[in-house]
Amino acid sequence: MTRSELIARIAQQNPHLYHRDVERIVTTIFDEITDALCQGDRVELRGFGAFSVKHREARVGRNPRTGESVSVDAKAVPFFKTGKLLRERLNGDEE
Amino acid sequence: MSDRTVTRAELAEAVYEEVGLSRNESADLVEAVLNEMSNALVEGESVKISSFGSFSIRSKGERIGRNPKTGEEVPISPRKVLSFRPSHVLKNAINDSLYPE
Numbered sequence: 001m002t003r004s005e006l007i008a009r010i011a012q013q014n015p016h017l018y019h020r021d022v023e024r025i026v027t028t029i030f031d032e033i034t035d036a037l038c039q040g041d042r043v044e045l046r047g048f049g050a051f052s053v054k055h056r057e058a059r060v061g062r063n064p065r066t067g068e069s070v071s072v073d074a075k076a077v078p079f080f081k082t083g084k085l086l087r088e089r090l091n092g093d094e095e
Numbered sequence: 096m097s098d099r100t101v102t103r104a105e106l107a108e109a110v111y112e113e114v115g116l117s118r119n120e121s122a123d124l125v126e127a128v129l130n131e132m133s134n135a136l137v138e139g140e141s142v143k144i145s146s147f148g149s150f151s152i153r154s155k156g157e158r159i160g161r162n163p164k165t166g167e168e169v170p171i172s173p174r175k176v177l178s179f180r181p182s183h184v185l186k187n188a189i190n191d192s193l194y195p196e
Contacts (some may be wrong), residue, residue: 001135003144009131010124017116025110025124030147032109034185036101038192044099048129049177053189076193078148078186080179089137090152090175 037078047085054079136177145153146184153178 001009001061003026011022033051036043043051058074098147107122114121132142132150141151152175 001134001140001144003147005136006128006131006142006144010127010188013127014124016114021114024114025121026128028110028113029106029125029128030144032101032106034188036099036105037185037189039099040193041099041101045103045129049179051179052125053193055191074194076189078179078181078189080148080150080177081175086133086136086177089133090177 040076045083047083049083049086050081052079052081053077144182146182148179148181148185150177150179152176 007019007022007026010026011017011019014022033043033061037051037053040053042053053076056077058073059072061070062068063070103122106125107118110116110124111118111121111164116124135142136150136152139152141149153158154175155173157173158171160169161167162169
């Protein structure tokens, strides 16, 4: 399922809404999660999962092809932990 | 860094401010989006949100684990796990914001 298929499914369930409003709703949700992560905040959506940012320290890496050392800057990586309910549903333990 | 936790309530508030539906309906739509994504994943579909990331299901085979307290070997049944792969757009946005040059 892509972003546009997700929008189409929500639009289908909500025939009273304009398609462009459904687009704005979906966009707002992902923008809001992105903005929170950009501030280093956590986004916790019970039952679905939680997004957070993990920090990786600067390190000296190596170019695997040439063996040359290269410095790798500190960076942040987004991380998602699946919520309990969704994890159970994925494994067929409904309720 | 503020160490705040954003929840459904903040997402619903953002939708409310952006689209001008009632607060209740905004909250219902946030729930509908999470539900549609969950249902697709439970059906084994992957979910790809451009410029955000993709969620996909991986099946893990059975393996032997160990109870760390007793050292006892226990079989871990095959299971499905969800993995999230952030898009480059999301990774870059976070790094530009938290680790500016």
